[in-house]
Amino acid sequence: MSGQSGGMSGLRVLDLSVHVSGAYAARLLATAGAQVTLVEPTAGSALRSRPPLLTSQEPTRSAAFEYLSAWKRGVALDWSTDTGWTALERLLDHSDVVITTLPADRALDFDRRARAARPSLVHVAASSYGLTGPWAGWRSSDLTDWAASGYLYITGDPLREPLQGAGPWASYVAGIASAIGAMAALHARRATGRGQLVDVGAMEVMASAHQWSLVMWSHQGRIKHRANNRHAEAHHPVSLMAVRDGWVCIAAPTQAQWVNLCVALDLPEMADDPRFATAGLRFDVAEEIDGRFAQFLMARTRNEVVEHLQGFHVPASAVLSMDEVLEDPQLQARAFWAYPEPLGVGVKMPGVPFVLPSSPESFSAAPDIGADTAAALDEAGLRPAEIESLSASGVIGLGQESDD
Amino acid sequence: MMSGVRVVEFGYAWAGPLVGRTLGDLGADVIKVEQDNARGGRLPDDPSLRAALDDWRRGEAVEPTLRASVFPEGEPEPEPWNRAGIFNKHNRNKRGLCADLKTASGKRIWRRLVETSDVIVDNFSPRGAKSLGIDYETVRQWNPRLISVSCTGYGHTGPFRQRVSYGPVLEAHAGTASATGYVGDGPMKMGHAFPDPIGGLHGAFAVLAALWEREETGRGSFVDLSQLQTNAAVAGDLILETSVKGQAPRRGNRSRSSAPQGVYRCRDERPDARESMDMWIAITIEDDAAWLRFREVVTDERFDDRRFETLEGRFEHHDELDDLIGEWTRDQDRFVLTEQLQAEDVTALPVMTNGDLVQSEHLRERGFIVEWDQPGVGVYEYGGFPIHFSDWGPAQMRPAPLLGGDNREICEELGFSGEEIDGFIADGTLVDTPPVGASR
Numbered sequence: 001m002s003g004q005s006g007g008m009s010g011l012r013v014l015d016l017s018v019h020v021s022g023a024y025a026a027r028l029l030a031t032a033g034a035q036v037t038l039v040e041p042t043a044g045s046a047l048r049s050r051p052p053l054l055t056s057q058e059p060t061r062s063a064a065f066e067y068l069s070a071w072k073r074g075v076a077l078d079w080s081t082d083t084g085w086t087a088l089e090r091l092l093d094h095s096d097v098v099i100t101t102l103p104a105d106r107a108l109d110f111d112r113r114a115r116a117a118r119p120s121l122v123h124v125a126a127s128s129y130g131l132t133g134p135w136a137g138w139r140s141s142d143l144t145d146w147a148a149s150g151y152l153y154i155t156g157d158p159l160r161e162p163l164q165g166a167g168p169w170a171s172y173v174a175g176i177a178s179a180i181g182a183m184a185a186l187h188a189r190r191a192t193g194r195g196q197l198v199d200v201g202a203m204e205v206m207a208s209a210h211q212w213s214l215v216m217w218s219h220q221g222r223i224k225h226r227a228n229n230r231h232a233e234a235h236h237p238v239s240l241m242a243v244r245d246g247w248v249c250i251a252a253p254t255q256a257q258w259v260n261l262c263v264a265l266d267l268p269e270m271a272d273d274p275r276f277a278t279a280g281l282r283f284d285v286a287e288e289i290d291g292r293f294a295q296f297l298m299a300r301t302r303n304e305v306v307e308h309l310q311g312f313h314v315p316a317s318a319v320l321s322m323d324e325v326l327e328d329p330q331l332q333a334r335a336f337w338a339y340p341e342p343l344g345v346g347v348k349m350p351g352v353p354f355v356l357p358s359s360p361e362s363f364s365a366a367p368d369i370g371a372d373t374a375a376a377l378d379e380a381g382l383r384p385a386e387i388e389s390l391s392a393s394g395v396i397g398l399g400q401e402s403d404d
Numbered sequence: 405m406m407s408g409v410r411v412v413e414f415g416y417a418w419a420g421p422l423v424g425r426t427l428g429d430l431g432a433d434v435i436k437v438e439q440d441n442a443r444g445g446r447l448p449d450d451p452s453l454r455a456a457l458d459d460w461r462r463g464e465a466v467e468p469t470l471r472a473s474v475f476p477e478g479e480p481e482p483e484p485w486n487r488a489g490i491f492n493k494h495n496r497n498k499r500g501l502c503a504d505l506k507t508a509s510g511k512r513i514w515r516r517l518v519e520t521s522d523v524i525v526d527n528f529s530p531r532g533a534k535s536l537g538i539d540y541e542t543v544r545q546w547n548p549r550l551i552s553v554s555c556t557g558y559g560h561t562g563p564f565r566q567r568v569s570y571g572p573v574l575e576a577h578a579g580t581a582s583a584t585g586y587v588g589d590g591p592m593k594m595g596h597a598f599p600d601p602i603g604g605l606h607g608a609f610a611v612l613a614a615l616w617e618r619e620e621t622g623r624g625s626f627v628d629l630s631q632l633q634t635n636a637a638v639a640g641d642l643i644l645e646t647s648v649k650g651q652a653p654r655r656g657n658r659s660r661s662s663a664p665q666g667v668y669r670c671r672d673e674r675p676d677a678r679e680s681m682d683m684w685i686a687i688t689i690e691d692d693a694a695w696l697r698f699r700e701v702v703t704d705e706r707f708d709d710r711r712f713e714t715l716e717g718r719f720e721h722h723d724e725l726d727d728l729i730g731e732w733t734r735d736q737d738r739f740v741l742t743e744q745l746q747a748e749d750v751t752a753l754p755v756m757t758n759g760d761l762v763q764s765e766h767l768r769e770r771g772f773i774v775e776w777d778q779p780g781v782g783v784y785e786y787g788g789f790p791i792h793f794s795d796w797g798p799a800q801m802r803p804a805p806l807l808g809g810d811n812r813e814i815c816e817e818l819g820f821s822g823e824e825i826d827g828f829i830a831d832g833t834l835v836d837t838p839p840v841g842a843s844r
Contacts, residue, residue, distance in 0.1 A: 007620035008613055024638075028606075032613040051660035052645035052652065063648070067640040130792065135766040138746050141688035143657060143665055144753035150761045152667065152686065154595025156586070161667045162684055162755050163592060164657050166583035169602075172638040176605040181791040183612035184430050188405045188796060190619070197794035204772045204790035209601035211418060212474050213758035215489035218785040219476045223676045224758045229593050231572060238572055240581065240593055247591055249576035251569075315557075315568045317577040319591050322646035325579035325636060333562035336633055340644075349644035353637040354610060354629040357617045 008033035008358040011186070012095045015039065015072060016079075018046045019101035020168045021126035021202060023068040024175030026099050029182065030071035031351075033358025037376050038072040039079070039091065042397035044369050054343065064168075066340055066366045067349050074367025075376045076397030084395045089117075090380040096195075097122045097182050104129075104136040111197050122185040122195040126178045128170075130201030145170035149206030150213060158226040173209060174202035236282035237261070240319060241290060243297045247319035248305050253279045257314050264312040265296045338363045370399030405796055406432040409615065411523040413437070413498065414538060417570065418597060419555050419631060420527030421494040422604025427523075427611060428497030429789040429799040435517070435814060436498040436805060437505070440835040443485035443807055444473075476781050485807050485838050486780050492804040493786050496776065500805025501814050502835045505536055509833040514538075516818040518546045523611050527555040527603075530565060540626040550624040551614040555607045559630030569631070571597025578635035583642055585654035602638055603631035662690045663718040664725040667755060670738035675759050684755035685738045687729065687745065691715060697748045704732055761787070771798050778803045808836030 011034040015026035018040075030036040038045070047065040054061040079088035092098060092114055098121060100107055107125040115121050125131055128140035128148065146152040146164040156163030181198035189195055207214065212234075213224040224232065231238035231251075238251040252261040258279070262271035270292065276282050282289055297305060302318035309316040320328065326348055331337065338351030342365050352359045373396050377387050390396045409432040413424030421436075428434040473480070474489035481487075501517075504510045514537065518524075524543060526533055533539045533554065540552040554560065557569030572593050575581045585592040610627045618624060636643060645652065652660075659665040665688040672680045689695050692715060699707060706728055711717045718725060733741060738754040745752035754760065762785055767773050774788035789799035811834045815825045828834040 007617045010620070011616075028609060032609075033617075052641060054645065054648045062641075063645040064641040067644050129766065130770055133766045133769040138753075139749060139751040140753070141659070141662065141665065141686075141690070141751045143659065143667070143686045143688050144751055147667070147684075147686035147753040147755045150756045150758055151595060151598070153684070153755045153757050155584075156592060156595075160586065161657065161669070163584065163586060164667075165594060165598070166580065166585075166654070167639055167642055169580075169598070169638050173602065173605065176602070176609060177791055179609050180426065180605065180612060181793070183609065183616060184405045184791070185793060186616065187612065188793075192795075194795065196796070199792040199794075200790065201770070204767065204770065204787075205605075207761050207767065207772065208787045208790045209596075209598075209605075210758070210761075210787065211596040211600070212490040212493070213596070214762055214787045215474045215493045215784070217676075217758045217762045219474050219489040220478055221676050221759075223678075223681060224595070225681070226595060229591075231593075231597070232595070238570065238597075240572075240576065240591060247576070247581075249573045249581070249593070251573050253570070310567050313568055315570050315573045317567075317569065317573045319576040319581050320579050321582045322579040322639075322643055322651040325577075325643060326647055328577070330558055330562045330564040330632065331636065334559055334630065334633070336636070343644075343648060346647075347644070348647045350633070350637045350640040353606060353633050354627055356610060356613050356627060357621070357625050 008356065009035070011035065011097065013037070013182075014091055014095040014098040017099055017101045017126070019126070020047075020050075020064065020068065020171035021174040021178060021200070022099040022101040022124070023047060024172050025124060025126060025178035025182065026072065027068050027070065028176065028179040028353075029097070031353060031359055032356045033360065036072045037075055037091070037372065038069055038367065039075045039077050039088065040369065041078050042076045042370065042394065061343065066343060069366035070338060070340065070349075071360055071364045072367060073372035073376060074370060074399070075373045076370030076399060077373065078395050081395060083390065083393060085113075087377065087382070087390055087395065090382060091376065092118060092121060094380045095121065096186065097124060099124045099126065099178065099182070101126050103127070104131045107131055115195065115197070118195070120189060120193060120195045122182055122189065122198065124178045124182050124185075124198040124200065126174050126200050126202075128202050130204060131199045142168040142171070145202050145206075148203040150210060151206060154213065154224050154226055154232075156226050157228050162226060170202045170206050174200055174205045177205040230283065230286055233280070233283055235279040236286045236289060239286070241293065241297055243300055243302050243305050245301045248297075248302050249317050249319060250309065251315040258282070260312040261309065261314045264309055264314060265293055267292060267296075340365045368399045370397035373398050405793070406430040409433065409523065410435065410521045411525060411611070412517055412521045414524070414526040414528060414536075415494075416442070416527055418494060418600035419571070419603040419607065420525060422601055423525045423553065423555065423607035423611065424498055425494060425496060426605065426608035431800075434498040435521075435810075436495060436500050438500065438502045438807065439504070440502060440838050442502075443488065443491060443838060476784060483780060489784070492778050492781065495804035496786070497800070497802050498805055499810035499814060500808060501811055502808030503811070503828075504833050504835070505538070507831060507833045509828045509831055511537070513815060513818065513820075513828070513833070515546055516820075518543045518550065520818065521547070521550065522615065523551045523553065525553050525555070525607065525611065529556060529568065530554070530560045544624065544626075548624060549618060549622065551611065551618065551627070552624070553607055553610050553614065553627040553629060555603055555629045555631060557631050559633065560628045571599035574599040574632050574635050577632055578639060579643065580635060580639050583639065583651070583654065585656070587654060587656045587658070589654065599631055599635045603629070603634050606634040606637075657686075658722065659688060662688050663715060663722055664689055664729065666726050666729065668726075668730045668733040670733050670736050670741065675757060683738050685733055685741055686753050686755055688751040689718070690751065694750060698745070698750045700748050701744050701750065702732055704728070774801045776801045776803050779806060806836070807838065808834060811836060
């Protein structure tokens, strides 16, 4: 165990994740300064073939893996064998936190084996449904995670099927909660000296990430339905609206914002109309309101509308394509981008999401398979002969060492 | 877990309050500081307005104000500012201080609060924070150990730092609304302001990491958390893909690796005494083995087709498969069908409604659905704390504070005498009712 001092950069995290949730938790810890070691099978992590893929030829490169594994060291180790497990134990001996994304029964078994001899170890087990309860052993996908979360039913067109978000965002959100759980357990360890098991299910994290729908049921017994690009059932406008060259989001739920919006759109009489007096009333006549806004909006571009409305303190943004996000002046000015050179010149991806005192100053790309196996095992106290023997038996993979 | 840590939260809307709530759930002493109009105003004592409220209660008129507040049984009175379900859900496990920090008395209270606190969380604009005197440059002079986490929409620097935003606005700006949508259709926003919990949870992590850092250095720090960036961060894989290959087309509910995958209509239900509603099941068939398991459950021989036996074939004939599956699920109960499919290790789940979540046996057995007795409201159920620790918990659930409900207790803890506190009330610094008619 390290990490009793040394701040974030003194923390050692072992990332055994094969799903986005645990991998994002580990990435977040890495961007806060922790030393994160990814342990994957010698044949490579399942995340390496997770879509979106960047090339169609072999060897494939996964955008998910490259993004989620930045700032991590890479160890190739098949720990399902007895010899492999013994080697993994040496790495665990030198870790503060281990993160897994195993099915419930295996996660509990892993927990017993890993923590029995290491009472100070924090084990974060990220999953879809959590490790207990009647659904604990059930299968999941990104889509069923959306279904379980309650977000799927309320997103999309009320006259069509419910719609998922475009990414595995339930898993990402579970990942943030897993990182919170890891830090909270470390803080608790400071007082008790003991680690613990942290059980995080995406379904619960997402259910706790609803704005008002759970209380809408418990306080009023009402089902929340879909409302297309509007913010049912309480607000208007908080919605996507068409303009000449695409879409903008305009959000004016408060009285002051509504008045400013009407003035900005040259429709001051609407601000005084009692039929539009509250955000909830406006939702019921949203078609009419949007119709009256259309003339102004359809005569202007996204940027013109957004600049104009922000000048009136009305929250608004263009609906940017991902290509446009890459060129966004705000993100550029804040040095948000990381440049993973192995993927090509000028290729960009999100870097450190927010800067903490020990956040890494330079970028470190996702590791090749086994790039840091020898270094990590050496640090964990294995002798060169032991490492060689593990390599000869195929339990570990010694890739090419990375530059750093 | 975090007992002994004092957090002062200036949370507005959802992201900031979620930072405070998460830390409060973990046992921190969270003090929510509000202005008198933070929860809206009092109705003027105007009989015609009262009559309108009565019409709405009888169902004769549409609800006049603050539908989003989600009052218990739709009843705002008395004291609507203390009865909003959405506020009480966002703000459990906090104490409430309602004070005007700009008065001379308010400045005294604020200074002592800063001196005795560990963390300040806000989601004001940089300008708003400065005008209130809660910005890091000001407070660090009084307490160098203080950690300030400022969760703005865009961040404290950059050309858009003065822009105002809500979650859906950031969803548009971060590209996620553009990536989401039905095949061949336009962008789609999420059903709730999804960027808020993304920003708020990242904010709670930032606080815990900064506190951990302080144990080593003894110094506080400032975290400039841009919610635009936290939202781009959860789309990191899609943004990287776009940088290499351009943006992928919208794919509705389909998967890039599994087929078929979709959301299929089941038997309608009448869950909330209104009209009957559409209900759905989500199904993913990952590979050929999963297809064979799926075939154990469906008996319709139209599925018995060689074109469907390979992943390639199932992608090619996805539309046809969707029609067949949809026909098969249409009259079935989504929960019963899910049990049957999961029993054969087929990935399936009911598309859960808000009512399903609250009533879920799974979530109840996990202890996720909690209740508390909210003063002036009564006992209601809420979603609880989603992180489970083997040696701690379950998280205590203390009700959300009444507006200014802990003014006296907090000021006493800060060392002010009873007479001084009476003076703060008399000079209008400490308040526990909103002004008439004020809307935020």
